[in-house]
Amino acid sequence: HLFVVITGGALAVALLRREVLIFLGADAYRGSLPVIPLLALGTAIYAAARAFETGLQVAEQTRKLPALVLGTTIVNVALNVALIPTMREVGAGLAIVLSNTILAGTVLREANRHCPIPFDPARLARVLAAARSAIGTADAFNLVVFGRETRGVA
Numbered sequence: 358h359l360f361v362v363i364t365g366g367a368l369a370v371a372l373l374r375r376e377v378l379i380f381l382g383a384d385a386y387r388g389s390l391p392v393i394p395l396l397a398l399g400t401a402i403y404a405a406a407r408a409f410e411t412g413l414q415v416a417e418q419t420r421k422l423p424a425l426v427l428g429t430t431i432v433n434v435a436l437n438v439a440l441i442p443t444m445r446e447v448g449a450g451l452a453i454v455l456s457n458t459i460l461a462g463t464v465l466r467e468a469n470r471h472c473p474i475p476f477d478p479a480r481l482a483r484v485l486a487a488a489r490s491a492i493g494t495a496d497a498f499n500l501v502v503f504g505r506e507t508r509g510v511a
Contacts, residue, residue, distance in 0.1 A: 360481055363404040367397035368488040372495050388446065394492050395450030398485065399457045405481055406461035412468025421467055429460040 370377075371394035378386055413419050433456035440448030465476060 359408055360401070360405050361484055364401045364484050364488050367401040368491060371397045371488075371492050375499070392446045392450040394489075395447065395454055398489070399450065399453035401485065401488075402454065402457040402461050406457060406464045409461060409465040409468050409474075409476060412472040412474045413464070415474075416468075416471035418467075418471045422464075425460065425463050425467065429456050429463065432456050432459055 374390055374393040378384075378390070410419070410422065413421060433452055436452035436455055437449055440452050442448075444451065462478075465478065468474065
């Protein structure tokens, strides 16, 4: 349930990103519009990783977490080095999504080794896919009805 609530919040941020930037008068951040959904997705996936830690906490195996986080931090740096030169800020957002996905999967696997908790990753993926579909639909609607792309505020 926590994951659904956090994904709902991330979806709201992603869907309302244009309006929030207009309201804040943040014209300088116009280029961030395509990145905001990636950052929101990365945050939702990170929340899943934190929930998956429960098995490690129950089994009193939290000493494993620093190594898992360090490993995925190194992966994140490598992904940023690889993706930012060609994809710029979208590459950075994608690196966050990918590294947080790796973190969530690694933490889930490790937690299940010590104290299995019946999380359903496929169900969580379906929630994320539904949110992504809503964002795509909203972006297409904005483009067709208002002529607004995700690249600009006005």
